[in-house]
Amino acid sequence: MAIADYIKVSGTLEDIRVFERKEGSVRVIMKIDGVLIPNTDIPIKLYEEIESGKHYDFYCVYKKSRNKLKSTGVVYAFKEGGGRIRSLTKLRLATPVYMMVHGAIWFAAAYVAVFILALLPVLAEHPTSGAMPVLHCYSMIGGAIPGLFFLWCAIDFWRKSANLEAWPSVAPSVVIERFSKLHK
Numbered sequence: 001m002a003i004a005d006y007i008k009v010s011g012t013l014e015d016i017r018v019f020e021r022k023e024g025s026v027r028v029i030m031k032i033d034g035v036l037i038p039n040t041d042i043p044i045k046l047y048e049e050i051e052s053g054k055h056y057d058f059y060c061v062y063k064k065s066r067n068k069l070k071s072t073g074v075v076y077a078f079k080e081g082g083g084r085i086r087s088l089t090k091l092r093l094a095t096p097v098y099m100m101v102h103g104a105i106w107f108a109a110a111y112v113a114v115f116i117l118a119l120l121p122v123l124a125e126h127p128t129s130g131a132m133p134v135l136h137c138y139s140m141i142g143g144a145i146p147g148l149f150f151l152w153c154a155i156d157f158w159r160k161s162a163n164l165e166a167w168p169s170v171a172p173s174v175v176i177e178r179f180s181k182l183h184k
Contacts, residue, residue: 003153006076006160007170009037009058016052025074032058035172042075043088055081059164062178071178077164085164092161096154103150107143114142 011033020027026047030037040060050056062073077087118138122131160167
């Protein structure tokens with residue numbers, strides 16, 4: 001089960017237009033081999049090196065979403081035809097850390113939620129004996145589930161970002177199927 005697809009999109013970049021600026025990145029619409037690919041974020045440092053009219057291999061992470069209006073992608077790295085891969089080391093290091101921070105937040109939220117939900121049933125079963133150790137055990141198990149999920153996501157990203165050449169190549173015409181017709 002993956003929540004994101006790690007794919008390589010290859011082709012001639014005919015046009016690239018910025019339609020939203022964010023802190024540290026820009027959201028663009030790219031035209032690759034005649035196909036418009038919307039809602040793609042590119043770090044500004046990588047965006048500055050990209051020029052229209054050249055052949056590129058873009059290494060992108062696309063979020064899976066049932067709602068095609070919310071589909072987005074991020075260019076993690078790119079390789080100009082015959083050149084070396086250009087990426088930001090900061091992204092490779094910071095992304096798993098952010099995932100683990102989110103995992104810690106979700107761990108705490110799940111811990112509190114399980115503690116509150118299990119409070120009455122555990123107190124009913126253990127009225128005089130210590131209910132706190134039982135509540136703590138249930139809460140740790142409940143909190144560990146989202147925490148381990150985010151840890152798995154961070155490890156998966158780290159492993160996949162180490163070998164960009166192994167990412168599957170996908171045609172731009174296939175990538176566009178992820179987006180709503182409103183974007184085309």
